[in-house]
Amino acid sequence: GEQVEQRPPHLSVREGDSAVITCTYTDPNSYYFFWYKQEPGASLQLLMKVFSSTEINEGQGFTVLLNKKDKRLSLNLTAAHPGDSAAYFCAVSVSSNTNKVVFGTGTRLQVLP
Amino acid sequence: EAAVTQSPRNKVAVTGGKVTLSCNQTNNHNNMYWYRQDTGHGLRLIHYSYGAGSTEKGDIPDGYKASRPSQENFSLILELATPSQTSVYFCASGDIGDQDTQYFGPGTRLLVL
Secondary structure (H helix, E strand, C coil): CCCEEEECCEEEEECCCCEEEEEEECCCCCCCEEEEEECCCCCEEEEEEECCCCEEEECCCEEEEEECCCCEEEEEECCCCHHHCEEEEEEEECCCCCCCEEECCCEEEEEEC | CCCEEEECCEEEECCCCCEEEEEEECCCCCEEEEEEEECCCEEEEEEEECCCCCCEECCCCCCCEEECCCCCEEEEEECCCCHHHCEEEEEEEECHHHCCCEEECCCEEEEEC
16 A cells, blocks of 8 residues: 655754745656645644645745656645744555555654744 | 634543543634644554544544544544543634645543552
8 A cells, every 4th residue: 555754754954044845756657746744733734635646836935846657646845934843754655546645654854933 | 714623622531431522613624633642753643534424443443443434523532541642632624626735623632540
């Protein structure tokens, strides 16, 4: 079955620096890809979803890159601020029409002032 | 936006006791999920459901049962709780038509003594 590896498990950056989190997956038929943010003690909130090959999506202060050829998904926080301190999880759909996803093990990001 | 609620939010149980975790969603989503979150493992799927009356085993179903009596409600049942089931449990809902996106509840923190 699908396996998702997420790196790094912990990341500490200074305010204003960039932070990059990467996930690799194994199933070439995976269809939808997600990034979730989890603040301490809180639930998971959807940051962004992508589904086209080699897609770059820009959100508020972050960029998501999907490369289906390399089976790699990345989240780049372009200028991190303390409010970005949280755990981030990638998720990959097992296949279309099942609504099941496999989660990465998470990255705990700390942004220092 | 999706509205998924869970009860209780915190629970202390004794080994061998029965625990029921409840989840309610008001989005009229067909699919619902139970995950547990443990450090180093990310989110792991316990049980899921495609609609009222249906339950399916996820990746780690042993020691858990599920019940979906209605579209809105999905319960996770620990018949004989064990300390290894101490964890944070998340419920989620979603629909295939929403590109496999899942929306999460606030979580239930369970401690089994």
